Amino acid sequence: MHDPDHAILAADSWFGAIPAGRRERLLQEARVEVLENGARIYGSGDPPNGLWAVLDGQVRLKGLSANGAELLALIVRPGTWFGELSTLDGHPRPHDAMAFGMARLLHVPVAAFARAAAADPELYRDLGLLVCAHQRTALRFIAQSVGQSIRVRLAQALMRASQAGDGRITIRQEELAGVVGIARQTLNRHLKRFERDGLVAVAYAQVRILDLPGLRGVITE
């Protein structure tokens, strides 16, 4: 692990809030892994394989909705930890995680985490706090989605997805439509309307955010 990695990790609100001693202990158990585009980190239903953090690149978490369509493409950006739910409770993974593009990850296997936590049980509390943070994200998502118009939900999905990098989102419209929960044709109509309003630029398998404040405005209008 290089020095810039430490800076990236320290900037995360969860990891950054952990006392330095336990942070060190966790990093001692971690190994860097480099993954190819599309590599599977874990899959829905798998037994837990530990805790992960993104150092570089992009990881996408994908759930399957009940009717088979791909669901919440949460895009994880560098500095963010994930995979804590199954690591803490030992139950199967609730979704898929895969590298999008080449990605460098930090990996703390279950046994390694258990070893560190045996030395310092407070690590369980820390991990619990990470679950809390993600639980709050899920609750916010529910509150912001239910009963909102398609226009608003699309704006939210775009903003969530663009968090991960510059304003460029590489995604097929078919997939984006699945995330918002609408038909591809309907998505296209709304996307084009955003484009006419100067909020985004639409290209092949890509959406670029041009006016982030404008998109934010859509949500509250």
Place this chain on the structure above:
Amino acid sequence: MHDPDHAILAADSWFGAIPAGRRERLLQEARVEVLENGARIYGSGDPPNGLWAVLDGQVRLKGLSANGAELLALIVRPGTWFGELSTLDGHPRPHDAMAFGMARLLHVPVAAFARAAAADPELYRDLGLLVCAHQRTALRFIAQSVGQSIRVRLAQALMRASQAGDGRITIRQEELAGVVGIARQTLNRHLKRFERDGLVAVAYAQVRILDLPGLRGVITE
């Protein structure tokens, strides 16, 4: 606390899985509280006031959706613990909790929990597991809601709500419509259709489930 209360608590899958020693320690810090109909246990935005469990009666958790409508009326049944999220991470409550009808609750204030956890840090891990369980519920909810037809979402909402007792759900159609995220008139149309199919019986401010397997069938049809 009476003996039947112990049986109710032990039947809960979270509490029942905790080792007896820590279970006792938690109960030593708990006090019974009896609340009137409509009494506020905590409100959205409040600072944490501890951990709660339902001994008798009904508690409803209500979120507010972004457009102001009431959202996820999760009905908590006896034996279930709630309020762990803010108790663990110290942040404001994400929703309202209120007694529906008279309710007997078990209350572990934040300071009391901290006291117990100071004696046995593993309690933090236990509380983390409770967050995990509720996180999985939230994820399941998202997966089952997004992109589903109104008919399916209504069936799910009815089944969730009826868990709390016999098949009788006391709720105004206006409120139920808010839970499903549709207009009252639309709810009424679907409810009447369910009634024609012999799945439910509709009365004033009440829905009674007649055919639970039939409702389950609606979800997968």
Place this chain on the structure above:
DNA sequence: CAAACTTTGTCTCGAGGATGACAATCTCGA
């Protein structure tokens, strides 16, 4: 018991999404 209020049941109409179809555009490998 009767009036005031709440809730339900049912119209109609307008708006907007789902679906199937098909041409245009783009990407990638031979």
Place this chain on the structure above:
DNA sequence: TCGAGATTGTCATCCTCGAGACAAAGTTTG
């Protein structure tokens, strides 16, 4: 470079939801 395959852009049609309106049924209160 060219062609196959994938993806986007845009139709027309059907269907269902949302909203307003209002009568009917139920509940509460004096």
